Amino acid sequence: xxxxxxxxxxxxxxxxxxxxxxxxxxxxxxxxxxxxxxxxxxxxxxxxxxxxxxxxxxxxxxxxxxxxxxxxxxxxxxxxxxxxxxxxxxxxxxxxxxxxxxxxxxxxxxxxxxxxxxxxxxxxxxxxxxxxxxxxxxxxxxxxxxxxxxxxxxxxxxxxxxxxxxxxxxxxxxxxxxxxxxxxxxxxxxxxxxxxxx
Numbered sequence: 001x002x003x004x005x006x007x008x009x010x011x012x013x014x015x016x017x018x019x020x021x022x023x024x025x026x027x028x029x030x031x032x033x034x035x036x037x038x039x040x041x042x043x044x045x046x047x048x049x050x051x052x053x054x055x056x057x058x059x060x061x062x063x064x065x066x067x068x069x070x071x072x073x074x075x076x077x078x079x080x081x082x083x084x085x086x087x088x089x090x091x092x093x094x095x096x097x098x099x100x101x102x103x104x105x106x107x108x109x110x111x112x113x114x115x116x117x118x119x120x121x122x123x124x125x126x127x128x129x130x131x132x133x134x135x136x137x138x139x140x141x142x143x144x145x146x147x148x149x150x151x152x153x154x155x156x157x158x159x160x161x162x163x164x165x166x167x168x169x170x171x172x173x174x175x176x177x178x179x180x181x182x183x184x185x186x187x188x189x190x191x192x193x194x195x196x197x198x
Contacts, residue, residue: 006138007137009135009137009138010138010140010141011141012141013141013142013145014142014144014145014148016145017141017142017144017145017146017149018145018146018148018152019149019193020190020194021149023121023124023128023146023150024150024153024154025149025183025186025187025191026187026190026191027124028187029119029121029124030051030119030121030124031183032115033115033116033119033154034150034154034183035176035179035180036112037109037112037154037158038154038157038158038161038179039158039161039162040158040162041155041158041159041162042108043108043158044154044155044157044158045151045155046105046108046109047109047112047113047116048154049151050098050109050113050116051116051122051147051150052147052148053094054087054147055125055143055144055146055150056140056143056144056147057090057143058083058090058122058143059125059129059139059140059142059146060136060139060140061086061090062079062082062083062086062126062129063126063129063130063134063139064136065082065086066082069082070082079127079130083123083126083127084123087117087123088117091113091117092114094116095113095114121146121150125142125143125146125147128142129142129143153190156186157183157186160182161179161182164178
């Protein structure tokens with residue numbers, strides 16, 4: 001495949017990961033932090049940016065570890081352990097950088113920043129990259145697109161929830177009830193990007 005063809009394929013994978021294959025709203029990975037941190041847009045943007053950065057970098061690092069270490073040694077079955085180690089180490093690095101250079105964001109994210117380590121969307125992106133046999137360039141596009149799609153979903157949810165704070169919501173639906181209904185409607189909207197099958 002030519003360089004232009006590889007870049008085009010990576011762009012297609014990236015756009016698909018943002019919209020039609022949104023890792024949060026089509027596979028429901030990363031829901032815990034999505035529901036918990038989506039109360040304010042500012043916090044959602046901060047966590048979303050951290051997830052984009054972590055997901056892009058760890059997916060690329062895990063691609064290299066998988067194809068350059070595990071496959072040549074024929075120990076692909078260790079991929080879960082290795083992927084989790086790479087993700088945990090990288091998130092620790094990001095946490096230290098954010099604490100050093102943006103203390104307000106660090107305290108706003110609270111416990112959810114170190115919990116990026118166990119965000120199943122991060123591990124899911126690395127596993128999907130292996131399952132779908134993406135090339136290096138496609139992996140970069142997929143990691144970035146998945147993170148961007150996750151960020152888009154959490155920022156949209158935070159915006160809706162801020163508006164809902166002043167809206168009349170029936171007592172039985174307040175809190176998690178209306179949040180899950182909104183998440184379901186958002187998922188339907190994103191799945192709608194795939195088109196209507198006849």
